[in-house]
Amino acid sequence: MASTSEPTAPGSGGGGGGGGGDEQDRQAPWPEEAGGSEQLVMPEDGYQWKKYGQKFIKNIQKIRSYFRCRDKRCAAKKKVEWHPGDPSLRIVYEGAHQHGSPSSSTGGGQGEGGVGNRYELSAQYFGGPPAQ
């Protein structure tokens, strides 16, 4: 794969998978707390997700983050993909939630009731106007 368009093996990504994941400086001179100038904010869908992985996909030269629903019974998964240096995000929802409806409010993931099967096995895209 890479042989076709990979003049210089980008790092040593290949193999171990984890190798690809590098870069990503969430750390800044500031200790913490950001006034809020620029930061990647992902569209809150009302559910709470737990990040379980992040990798740089050399195939598309983009960073992909892997999120999973907090609930164990929830097979819902979320993938966020963005370009290194571009604010546009591509969110892909996979699977369906099995617990309650998303209380639009952040952190409102509680509340049960009907089946909140909002997402099917289809993929949705968010904010990718410039490219794609």
Next chain:
DNA sequence: CTTATTTGACCCGAC
């Protein structure tokens, strides 16, 4: 102490 997050390594599938 508990929970969320991070990074690395391992695994599986495809080629």
Next chain:
DNA sequence: CGTCGGGTCAAATAA
């Protein structure tokens, strides 16, 4: 059969 690539889990750390 070997390697690449992507995906997930696990451990460690920070809050």
